[in-house]
Amino acid sequence: MRAAVIEGPGKVTVREVPEPEPAPDEVVIEVDSAGVCGTDLHLLRGELPYPYPITPGHEVVGTVVKVGRDVSSIEPGSRVTFDPNIPCGKCYFCRRMRFNHCLDWQGIGITREGGFAERVAVPGKVVYPVGDMPFERAVFAEPLACVVYGVLRADPKPGDRVLLFGAGPIGLLLLQVLKVAGATSVTVVEVREERLRLAEELGAERTVRAGHEEALREAPFGYDIVVDATGVPEVVSRCADFVTPGGKVLLFGVCPEGATVRLSPFQIYRRDITILGSFALNYTMDRALELLSSGSVRVEPLISHRFPLERFPEALELVGSDEPSLKVLVRP
Ligand SMILES: [Zn+2]
Ligand SMILES: [Zn+2]
Known part of the structure; x- marks a missing residue:
């Protein structure tokens, strides 16, 4: 063959x-x-x-x-x-x-x-x-199962406001699963205009062109969950700036091995921030297939x-x- x-x-x-x-x-x-x-x-x-x-x-x-x-x-x-x-x-x-x-x-x-x-x-x-x-x-099913695993780790709650960096195929799946899982609004930041339009079509409350992040500061106290789906270290290093006290940062995008970012340990401490990783999946295929067959995720x-x-x-x-x-x- x-x-x-x-x-x-x-x-x-x-x-x-x-x-x-x-x-x-x-x-x-x-x-x-x-x-x-x-x-x-x-x-x-x-x-x-x-x-x-x-x-x-x-x-x-x-x-x-x-x-x-x-x-x-x-x-x-x-x-x-x-x-x-x-x-x-x-x-x-x-x-x-x-x-x-x-x-x-x-x-x-x-x-x-x-x-x-x-x-x-x-x-x-x-x-x-x-x-x-x-x-x-x-x-x-498989990429969605990875996304489901990440969202289970981030554990969004009703009323949560989420900021998501990156609207590639994985970002657009994260957007949808975060909402199904309970996040009330998702703001998406992305470089490419056509991906921002797709994010809107798939349920983003708000989209912001990368480079215009000053618009994000309008949120009164930051976001409950900030998700990186870019894997770009410069983006990751800014995630903690946008998270609310008591909030979480989910690192989903794959940064180059060996890359490092600057973080303020004082801010992590002072603002009670939780930083989460998410690697592959862990028996989440069944949940992913349910989301697909029900049409909850497009x-x-x-x-x-x-x-x-x-x-x-x-x-x-x-x-x-x-x-x-x-x-x-x-x-x-
Ligand atoms: Zn894959
Ligand atoms: Zn084993």
Whole structure:
């Protein structure tokens, strides 16, 4: 079959690979679509400590075509997605239910073959049926599950006023989940005009063009929750300036490893500020699928491009460039 392969840092091809056969506890999924994400770029750039060659692709939907003999709960023909994270279940962190910090973790499309391919084999235990949901909606389950995990950590309350930096695909998901979870108003700051318009369409009470943050000072005492979805250290360093006494800052965007920011420990102390991180997801796929199937979170407007598998290198280049794009899907 055909698959995209990252052969080593900076080198990506689309070529013939062996047909996947399911192990006794696995199923094989015929891929309909797979979403491109920042992690795929980190793999290409050699920034993750995992061996090559690897077929990336961890945001995947498709139809089950083969079922291993020990898998009883999934039938061929089922429309599914999967949680790409395979925790060991036995280590220190797994035993404390912090599965996203598993010490013996495997990731589909990261440490083992993923879904930018015609077919992919995955353990039955990480598969989630999507019913009759359109595939182009269900393909957002994994990134949305990461967002749900972050929002559960930030824990917005009725009446909360939220400030969100960044309206890329993840920022636009955060905006919607924050509101479903109870935030009463969300103000979005973003560089690109067309993304601000989309944020308004998806429920932002207020949008502010980046660089015009003086408008944000009008809020009387700052925001209850400030969220960074840019991963830009200069933006992160200013988040605490906008948070209200007793409020929280959620760092969701991925800053470059090794980046540092200046923070005032006195202000953190004096203003009772809580700073939260959020890494990957922790059994939040089911909640994400509920948000998608109910229509509480709208994702179709976030799809900007669709590429056939053979043009995967181009799709990856687009996501890594300054060209305007939101979610880029690859379809074998
Ligand atoms: Zn991802
Ligand atoms: Zn573990």
